[in-house]
Amino acid sequence: MADITMPQLGETVTEGTITRWAKKVGDTVDEDEVLFEVSTDKVDSEVPSPVAGVLAEILVQEGETADVGAKLAVITDGGQPASAAGGAEAAPAAADAGVEGNGAAPVAPAGDEAVGTGTAGAGGAVVDEQEQDVAPRPAPVPAPSPTPQPVSATGGADTTAGAEGRVLSPVVRRLLNEHGLRPGEISATGVGGRITRADVLAVIDRLGAGGPPRPASTLTAASAADAAPAATGAPAPTAPAQTAAAAAGNGVAPGRVSGQDESVPFSKIRRRTAEHMRRSLDTSAHTLVVIEVDYEAVDRVRLPARARFKEEEGVSLTYLPFIARAVVDAIHDFPSVNATVGDDELIVHHYVNLGVAVDLAHEGLIVPVVHDADDKRLRALARGIGDLAGRARSKKLSADDISGGTFTITNPGGYGTFLTAPIINQPQVAILSTDGVKPKPVAVALPGGGYGVAVHPVGNLAIAFDHRAFDGAYASAFLARLREILETRDWGQELV
Numbered sequence: 402m403a404d405i406t407m408p409q410l411g412e413t414v415t416e417g418t419i420t421r422w423a424k425k426v427g428d429t430v431d432e433d434e435v436l437f438e439v440s441t442d443k444v445d446s447e448v449p450s451p452v453a454g455v456l457a458e459i460l461v462q463e464g465e466t467a468d469v470g471a472k473l474a475v476i477t478d479g480g481q482p483a484s485a486a487g488g489a490e491a492a493p494a495a496a497d498a499g500v501e502g503n504g505a506a507p508v509a510p511a512g513d514e515a516v517g518t519g520t521a522g523a524g525g526a527v528v529d530e531q532e533q534d535v536a537p538r539p540a541p542v543p544a545p546s547p548t549p550q551p552v553s554a555t556g557g558a559d560t561t562a563g564a565e566g567r568v569l570s571p572v573v574r575r576l577l578n579e580h581g582l583r584p585g586e587i588s589a590t591g592v593g594g595r596i597t598r599a600d601v602l603a604v605i606d607r608l609g610a611g612g613p614p615r616p617a618s619t620l621t622a623a624s625a626a627d628a629a630p631a632a633t634g635a636p637a638p639t640a641p642a643q644t645a646a647a648a649a650g651n652g653v654a655p656g657r658v659s660g661q662d663e664s665v666p667f668s669k670i671r672r673r674t675a676e677h678m679r680r681s682l683d684t685s686a687h688t689l690v691v692i693e694v695d696y697e698a699v700d701r702v703r704l705p706a707r708a709r710f711k712e713e714e715g716v717s718l719t720y721l722p723f724i725a726r727a728v729v730d731a732i733h734d735f736p737s738v739n740a741t742v743g744d745d746e747l748i749v750h751h752y753v754n755l756g757v758a759v760d761l762a763h764e765g766l767i768v769p770v771v772h773d774a775d776d777k778r779l780r781a782l783a784r785g786i787g788d789l790a791g792r793a794r795s796k797k798l799s800a801d802d803i804s805g806g807t808f809t810i811t812n813p814g815g816y817g818t819f820l821t822a823p824i825i826n827q828p829q830v831a832i833l834s835t836d837g838v839k840p841k842p843v844a845v846a847l848p849g850g851g852y853g854v855a856v857h858p859v860g861n862l863a864i865a866f867d868h869r870a871f872d873g874a875y876a877s878a879f880l881a882r883l884r885e886i887l888e889t890r891d892w893g894q895e896l897v
Contacts, residue, residue: 417469422437426457699720700858722783736749754806770803821836833864843855864879
């Protein structure tokens, strides 16, 4: 018998939604045959069966969301009926319910709550979780703990017991603390009466939209202890309800209102992008350095070659491949921009996996990765970037396509931007923004001495970097080297 679990579909992906089971309970499954399809905020994937046998049990139904590593199904060798396979799960389930009924903290099975994450410049997804379609457990009767403990603001990897004797995952604890909520205020829909991420988000959305206030009856002695700042010595967080009330008192619409206003719920990728951006700002000491670049040397090669390049490579010859090629070379001279902050250390990567942020119809961002970009010349980089961008917009990226990035470029310049201060794509330490290129008068050296004025294509390059990793002088020197490469290289050799 083999347990089928939710696979890891990217380094920042912690949950997925089952969109289709290719087999039914009782069907024979061959090894490497497609078993189910899973969707995340980043990719849609067909997952093959790791073993051959008979699909004896499906624990997560189509449309339901589960954590990475959560048990999804059971495959037997064909000699054991589905009822026997499922029976092995019944005893632990009943035992868990009995422990909860005594107010003790059981060990939570994987998949009860989603662990939050995000991508950079990129994003993630939140999908409503539903109770698994399995035999119902007895309803837990939680008893107040004699020594209530506050919900921890820092979550470890394990699911632990929080206030009121409830089992809370790290992400649930974090959301409760960030929004000033208490476990007793949440209606739990998870298996065994556990609070899921979706349960907390539903309350946050309701309060943020001017929903009904918290019922006083939900505040138990334990949850009241959670609310007391004196218990931890930390100030009480501001609740969304208080924020909405204050906004309303100042004449500001708190969210969903009548009249000409429209409430647009966050999509799953919009919500995950927001989470990732917020976490990046909370993690890194963001600093911005900007430099102006003259693209005359680039355009002398780029403009005459555009039509032929598009015909040969199938992608447009924009400024981005030139910048990407220059970035790869500049990183060799300034390797610390291609790094990750570790535990009291800087982990410098001596290879370049170049991420390029892609906009998904203004709904969110994703950062597919050109792996081993330092081994590629301009043509290969242009093909790689074009291919990844196209597959990102059609949701055809694989997990490998969004994993392992070491440095990111975001490219808003197509909209004519002047200066952009991007947010670092964690866990990287720097991100480069390529802003709009426009004709501008510039001073040029004359052959006989002195200067004249000419009109050249000019644009800004901005790097947001983590000041924990290096200082402004290093970032400025990196940009200066990048500008030197763009302005002085014989780019014609790159297109041969």
